[in-house]
Amino acid sequence: MHNWLPDLDTVAGPKYRAIADAMERDILAGRLAAGTRLPPQRVLAETLGIDLTTVSRGYGEAQRRGLIGGEGRRGSFVLTQAAGKNVELDQPVETSMNAPPQPASNVLANAWRTASEILLTQTSIPPPFHYQPGGGMASVRAAGATLLQTRGIDCGVDTVVVTAGGQHGLHAIVSTALRPGDAVAVAPFTYPGFLSLARRYGLRLIPIAADKKGVLPEALAETCQREKIKGLYVIPTNDNPTTATMDLARREAIAQVAARADLIVIEDDAYGLLPEAPIASLASLIPDRTFHICSTSKIISPGLRIAWVRAPDIGAAWHLATDLHETAIMAPPFNAAVVAVWLETGDFWRLAQEVRSEVRARQELVAAALTPGSYRTQAYGYHLWLPLLPGSDPAIIIDTLRPYGLSLSASDAFAVDKASAPHGLRVTTGGLISGDALTSALSLLREVATGSATQKFSLV
Numbered sequence: 116m117h118n119w120l121p122d123l124d125t126v127a128g129p130k131y132r133a134i135a136d137a138m139e140r141d142i143l144a145g146r147l148a149a150g151t152r153l154p155p156q157r158v159l160a161e162t163l164g165i166d167l168t169t170v171s172r173g174y175g176e177a178q179r180r181g182l183i184g185g186e187g188r189r190g191s192f193v194l195t196q197a198a199g200k201n202v203e204l205d206q207p208v209e210t211s212m213n214a215p216p217q218p219a220s221n222v223l224a225n226a227w228r229t230a231s232e233i234l235l236t237q238t239s240i241p242p243p244f245h246y247q248p249g250g251g252m253a254s255v256r257a258a259g260a261t262l263l264q265t266r267g268i269d270c271g272v273d274t275v276v277v278t279a280g281g282q283h284g285l286h287a288i289v290s291t292a293l294r295p296g297d298a299v300a301v302a303p304f305t306y307p308g309f310l311s312l313a314r315r316y317g318l319r320l321i322p323i324a325a326d327k328k329g330v331l332p333e334a335l336a337e338t339c340q341r342e343k344i345k346g347l348y349v350i351p352t353n354d355n356p357t358t359a360t361m362d363l364a365r366r367e368a369i370a371q372v373a374a375r376a377d378l379i380v381i382e383d384d385a386y387g388l389l390p391e392a393p394i395a396s397l398a399s400l401i402p403d404r405t406f407h408i409c410s411t412s413k414i415i416s417p418g419l420r421i422a423w424v425r426a427p428d429i430g431a432a433w434h435l436a437t438d439l440h441e442t443a444i445m446a447p448p449f450n451a452a453v454v455a456v457w458l459e460t461g462d463f464w465r466l467a468q469e470v471r472s473e474v475r476a477r478q479e480l481v482a483a484a485l486t487p488g489s490y491r492t493q494a495y496g497y498h499l500w501l502p503l504l505p506g507s508d509p510a511i512i513i514d515t516l517r518p519y520g521l522s523l524s525a526s527d528a529f530a531v532d533k534a535s536a537p538h539g540l541r542v543t544t545g546g547l548i549s550g551d552a553l554t555s556a557l558s559l560l561r562e563v564a565t566g567s568a569t570q571k572f573s574l575v
Contacts, residue, residue: 119153120162123177123289130165134173139182142193149195153183156191156551168519171555175520178547185217185549212522213355213498214417216477218469223416226466229455230283234449243448249444250436251277252287258455259423262463266387267399270425274432277423278439279383281410282308282425288406289316291434292379294328298344299381300338302330303536304529306355306383309348322531326493329354329361332368341375346379347491351397353386353496356529358542360493363394370400380405388467389474389495403427413456415466420447421454471495477544479555484557487563490542497545501564505536511538512563518547540564 123130130479140250141147153159156174160167173427174191177183183191235242242254250256253272257411258274278284285308293299295317301309303322313320324334330349338344349369351361361369373380382397398407410422426432439445456465481492481499491500503509509525516523522543530536542560544553 118148119137119151120159121471123163124528126392129171131172132176134170135176135182136182137155137175138173139180142182149193151193153191153193156549156555157542166389167555168559171520171552172518174549174552175518178520183335185547185552190551191549197263203466212417212521212546213413213524213541213543214546215413215415215470216490216497217474217547218473219464222288222464222469226457227453227463229376230453230460230462231449233456234452243452246446247445247448247451249440249453250432252455255455256423258458259409260425261408262458263398263423263425266393266396268396268407268425268432269399269402274426274433275423276426276435276439277421277446279422279443279452280420281383281408281422282407283420283423283443283446284410284416284435284530285309285383285438286312287435287438288381288408288424289313289318290438292381292431293318293346293404298343298380299346299348299533300330300335300344301348302354302357302359303519303531304349304357304526304539305531306350307528309383310531325359327357327359329359330369332365332372337374339372339378345374346381347373348381348383349397350383350385351387351491352384352394353389353498355385355540356498356526357500358491358493358496358498361394364399365399372399373397373404374401379452380489382407384408385410387494388414388494389471391495392472403409406431415463415470419454420449421451421574422446425496434539453500464562475548480554481544481557484554489561489565497543499542499544501540501542501560503540503564505538507538509538509540512560517561519556519559520552521560523547523560525540 121134123133123137126217156170157167160170178185182194184194185191192447242552256272256275256279260270262271263270278287293316296319298319300321300323300327321332321338323338325331329351335463351366353360380397380401384407387393387396387409396407398405404427407425407491411419424435426435474495477493477497513523513525524537524541526536527533
């Protein structure tokens with residue numbers, strides 16, 4: 116660790132910006148070399164005699180400029196700069212996305228380089244830089260089918276298609292399997308991407324009562340008896356946003372109701388591979404009526420944009436492939452081939468394990484910073500569901516925490532019926548935020564969210 120100490124007296128402006136300016140100056144002058152590990156934010160705050168939140172904002176500003184990067188538990192490091200000039204790359208600044216944490220090592224980049232070398236040096240087939248068949252390369256479809264078969268899902272190359280991420284696959288399912296006016300049962304809070312598709316395609320969403328294990332089977336059965344329901348959309352593992360997870364008994368009960376009511380089931384299993392021992396999927400219980408989505412975005416990296424959709428039969432898969440071609444032509448073929456190589460070499464599971472390890476470390480930070488019982492989460496998950504007290508304004512809390520790099524989303528973004536939905540927050544502990552910054556932000560969140568947040572305030 117470099118014992119770096121910024122000279123704030125020679126830099127004008129707010130202290131947090133002065134920290135970033137001093138860091139930039141020292142990087143350009145060669146006093147901070149690429150790969151240098153910076154002091155922990157708490158240590159620097161104590162050394163400078165300033166508030167920890169100010170240092171956290173300074174590190175956040177430096178990260179926004181592309182000067183430093185967070186590596187989870189290992190802290191913050193100086194990034195490689197272009198020779199002779201300071202190139203400010205676009206940084207991922209979207210604060211409402213739910214992304215897996217950055218592993219505390221360079222394993223993802225190393226795995227990418229290894230797979231790329233394999234693909235670019237093989238002589239039997241050309242590199243995957245060309246147009247691909249509808250539904251994706253046969254080898255990538257086969258890799259996805261093999262992956263799904265390990266979870267007991269009956270599928271093969273003819274019933275699995277490759278998509279440009281889970282949302283792309285979800286779009287194809289809705290477009291081909293449902294029609295305007297169809298009623299689809301969902302939990303009271305659900306994935307905003309599905310809410311958007313429902314609006315686009317004129318679907319009627321019917322909220323079904325749920326608990327910490329997800330949609331209640333008896334409530335679903337009662338609703339199906341009362342009105343005509345065409346489909347069911349669920350996130351069975353680590354639900355986004357509520358973190359609800361169906362145990363096997365709940366899944367079996369839901370499967371029985373779906374079979375009796377002749378429902379089309381859309382199983383968005385984005386987080387299904389995060390548990391060390393994944394739970395049996397609905398697609399393994401009722402394969403003849405379930406579309407199953409398995410994506411890499413929430414398991415390894417959202418930048419891959421690779422997912423597999425398992426259709427109930429060959430005809431449904433063909434319709435999916437047609438829609439996928441019309442909307443995006445194909446999933447990025449090189450990315451898809453890289454993921455297939457990872458599955459063959461075992462790097463896929465090693466990368467997933469790196470994410471799990473970082474998730475566990477961040478869950479420890481969450482447990483230390485937040486009041487027990489004030490939030491819901493899963494041990495293998497990287498988002499929290501935080502109910503708020505009546506009268507609290509989620510927007511104020513989000514605005515307060517925004518400068519600290521914590522990803523927060525208000526509950527109404529997930530609500531089927533916004534008028535009656537209780538206030539809450541989905542809090543993401545993943546992404547690029549460092550462990551130190553996460554600790555600071557969660558500590559502030561605890562103070563802001565435990566009261567009735569009705570007034571804006573500023574911290575400097």
